[in-house]
Structure formats: C-alpha cells, structure tokens
Amino acid sequence: MARWMKSLAAAAGIAALASSVAVSGASADAISDIKGRGKLIVGVKADYAPYGFLDSSGKIVGIEPELAQDVADVLDADLELVPVVSSNRMQFLEQGKIDLMIATMTDRNDRREVVQIVDPNYYSSGTNILTKGNFAKWEDLKGAPVCGIQGAFYNRKTSEEFGAEIVAFKGTAEALTALKQNRCVAFVYDDSFIVSRLGDPDWEGWKMPLPTIDDAPWGLAVKKGEDAFAMLMSGMIVKWHVSGRILELESKYGLEQTPFAKKMHQAFLDFNPSIER
Amino acid sequence: MEAVYEWARVLYQDTGINLTFIYDSYDRNRLIDGFLMTVWLSVICLGLSVAIGVVGAWAQGARSAILRRCVAGYIEFFRNTPPLVQLYFFYFALGSIMPTTTNRFGLPEPLLDNFAWAVISLSFFAGAFNVEIFRSGIEAVPESTKEAAEALGYTRLQTYLEIVLPLAFRVCLPSLNNNLVNLVKTTTLAYAIAVPEMLYQANQIWSDSVNVPEMMTFLLIAYVFLVGVLVWGMHRWERSMRLPGFGS
Structure with a gap:
C-alpha cells in the first residue's frame, strides 16, 4: 500500500x-x-x-x-x-x-x-435494481424478466447466479422505456445511476430494494x-x-x-x- | 468433448485467441441457445413471409378494389421503411398500447413479447417483398394458359392454386431465394428489441470476455453456414421443380 x-x-x-x-x-x-x-x-x-x-x-x-x-x-x-x-x-x-x-x-x-x-x-459503484415489485433478496428474481444493458458485466451474474432472465437493450433509454412498459419486472444497473433516477419525479413510487452487490471501483x-x-x-x-x-x-x-x-x-x-x- | 474444451483453453493461453464459447459452459450454452433462436426465428419468418407473399399476390389480382388498395398500402408501408425502425415501432410504440396480463410477480405484462413482435415485424417486412416477387411470377404466366384453364371449367381460385401458382413459383424462385437469404440475415436486427438470437448472445459474450475478433469470426462463419444450408435447400427445390421446356 x-x-x-x-x-x-x-x-x-x-x-x-x-x-x-x-x-x-x-x-x-x-x-x-x-x-x-x-x-x-x-x-x-x-x-x-x-x-x-x-x-x-x-x-x-x-x-x-x-x-x-x-x-x-x-x-x-x-x-x-x-x-x-x-x-x-x-x-x-x-x-x-x-x-x-x-x-x-x-x-x-x-x-x-x-x-x-x-x-x-x-470512482466506485455497485449493482442494484430499479423496480416497483416486492423483491427483498436477489434470489427473488429467479425466472423473472429483468431489463439490462447489452454488454454490462453483471448481466451474466444476474442470470447465472440468481436465475433472472436478462432482457438487454442497447442503451438506458430503451431499457427504461421497456421497464415502464412492463416488458420486465426490474432493471439491473449501476446503483449510482439508479440513485439519480430515484430523485426524479418521473420515477416516483419506484424503489431500489436490494442490497447493493459487487461494489467495484471505476x-x-x-x-x-x-x-x-x-x-x-x-x-x-x-x-x-x-x-x-x-x-x-x-x-x-x-x-x-x-x-x-x-x-x-x-x-x-x-x-x-x-x-x- | 473434454479434449476440445481443453484445446480451446490451451489455445487461449498459448496464442491469446479466446474461444470462450468452447471451453466456458455458460458461454457455450448461451451461444447454442442463440444459434437455435436464430434458426427458429428464421424458420417461422420464412414460412410466414412466403404465406403472406402467396396470399398478398392473390389479393393483388382480386376483383375487389378495396382489397387491392389494402395490399398496395401494406407493401408501400413495409417496403419504404427500414426494418430496424419497424421493429422499434412495433415493440415500443404499438406494443405499449396492447392489452396486458398479470404475471406471477403481481405486475402487468404485455400480451405479445419481444419474440412475437420480431416474428410479426420481420415476416411482414419480407412478406411485402414476397408479394411483389410472386406478382412478377404470376404475370409471367401466359394469358393463354389461364384462358385454357378457364375453358376447362376451372374457377378463378382453382386456376390460381393449380395452374398459375405452380408455374409462377418456378419463375420467381431465384428472386424468392434472394429475399429469403436477406430475411435470414435481417433476423440479426431482432437483437435491438432484446430477442436473444445469435448476434445478441455473441455481443454479450464479447462484452464479458473482450474477444471481439473471435466472436465476429464465429458470427461470420455461422451465418455463412446458415445461409449456405438455406441456399442449398432452395436450389434442390428449384431443380426438383424444373419443368423441361419451361423457363430457362
């Protein structure tokens, strides 16, 4: 050190x-x-x-x-x-x-x-989900369609370890639209991004309920x-x-x-x- | 099989060529799933688009002016817009006003999923071209042949199904072939609406393992293979349907 x-x-x-x-x-x-x-x-x-x-x-x-x-x-x-x-x-x-x-x-x-x-x-951030559903732990996502971003590294973990079905889009605009249109039950992404959405009036009632995982440096x-x-x-x-x-x-x-x-x-x-x- | 996996691992260590989709079981399975999804999507869209072409070409020659105009409008709409735009339009714009059901998480879920929209969009896209292709074939059938059928007491529908279509098919197979090859390649666009086909899975793998050149090479070979199988099948069909003295 x-x-x-x-x-x-x-x-x-x-x-x-x-x-x-x-x-x-x-x-x-x-x-x-x-x-x-x-x-x-x-x-x-x-x-x-x-x-x-x-x-x-x-x-x-x-x-x-x-x-x-x-x-x-x-x-x-x-x-x-x-x-x-x-x-x-x-x-x-x-x-x-x-x-x-x-x-x-x-x-x-x-x-x-x-x-x-x-x-x-x-900088540093971890992974969490943006959702309206009642999820308390990552394992609750088993079998659930979860929106993501193409190329994000936690897509693999979310599907391999927690059994979610990743529905990945090109950018956050498409993914968030799909989330709002109920194409998926949650959006898995960096917690730093999700936090910035939660402050937005457009996303009132949405939550980031899971413990942040993979806190990793940028x-x-x-x-x-x-x-x-x-x-x-x-x-x-x-x-x-x-x-x-x-x-x-x-x-x-x-x-x-x-x-x-x-x-x-x-x-x-x-x-x-x-x-x- | 183990030996092949081991070979890919050694290849990575020795040369840096990273074929994760061979030695990593997770990557292997999702690439196989992607391949099967591409085949499945292609087969369904091929079938539907040919059916749309046949029906559309028949409707184009229908007596009802409304029906003819509808077909013309359909062709204009699908032929004059890019397929990627159509996919986005169907999935995000039309899809959002479709009825929903409730899933087991207690949240609403749209009735048609991304796969269904990809099938609809791609089939209608290729179908629009198929209508025109079949029309060219139908117009190549001599008027005298149709009159002969009429003289023998065939109805309009019978003439179409039993005389005109079989002959027209033979004429337009080469251009139909072309359009269907294009359709198979166009299925890659479905990855924009997150249909987990081959390009989508390859994209995720190269993002995870940073092996872009390897995955691109794989994709190229895989599509050459897929299209090769299609073209081979179409050529066999073409040969088996050949009528001596008709066409070239």
Missing part, C-alpha cells in the same frame, strides 16, 4: 507540474498527438445521468465531461467528447478513435489486459502502452481526490457524496502532509 501511494505521489507531482508548465515534447505519443492537433478526444457516456448525459441543447454534460475538461485544461487543448456505450468503449480506445475513456467503466482484470486502466480508481483508461499519458492521468486522479473535486461534482449534480469518494479524499489528505487542510 505504501509503495503504491509513493508512486502515486510521484504521479501527483507530475500532474502538478503539468498544470503549471506545458508538458514537454519528450513525452509519449498520445500527449504529443493531442498537443499537435490541439484537441483532446475523450469517450464519455451520453445516456448515464448525471455522469454523462445530454442537456436540453444536445450537448454532453455531467461529472465525467467535467473531469475530461479538467484534463483538457491541463494539456492546454480543446475538448471533444465522443459518446460511447459499454459495448464499444474499449474498442474505440484500441482503434484510436478516442485518446482517453472516462465512461463509468468498472475496473476488471480482463479489461486491464485490453486497455490501460489508470490507478488509482476515480477505472478511466488510456490506450495500452501510453505510459506517459497514463502517468499524467494518475496524477490527475490523485489531484481530484486530494482537492475534493469528485465530492464537489457529486454535490453539484445532486448526488449523495459516496463513501468511496469520501474515503479517497481522506486517504490522500492523510498521506500528503504538504496539502493544506
């Missing part, structure tokens, strides 16, 4: 350096590419309020776009946001369609083999092999945790402050004595 922290501190230093001075030309390809074209291209969700969603003018806004803007500011580049979905986000990164992916992706080892997930994790990712860019992003994440940026964004977008964000904020405060308290 201490060694991990130490390398992060180094990364934080780099980020601090990056935010004051321009990044030197000797760094890796991704960074020089971005500087060269003067534009940072970030893949974010566009159907996942409040992390990434469309505002009334059709612009992508939310917590993750704001984080992306922070990165663009540090690199002194313009920001271009590309909407991604769970089933194509890693491919976009691999193909170079985006430089950076901040798209509510759960950090998993098999994903680390495909893209470079940056440490530390910037990782933002760069293309495999972009070590310098990954290092810079490590620094960015540490800076967000240290400064309480994540907590601030949660409040701004009307979310409860999550235990994970609080914990990370505390952890980094305690670690680095040079930070003002």
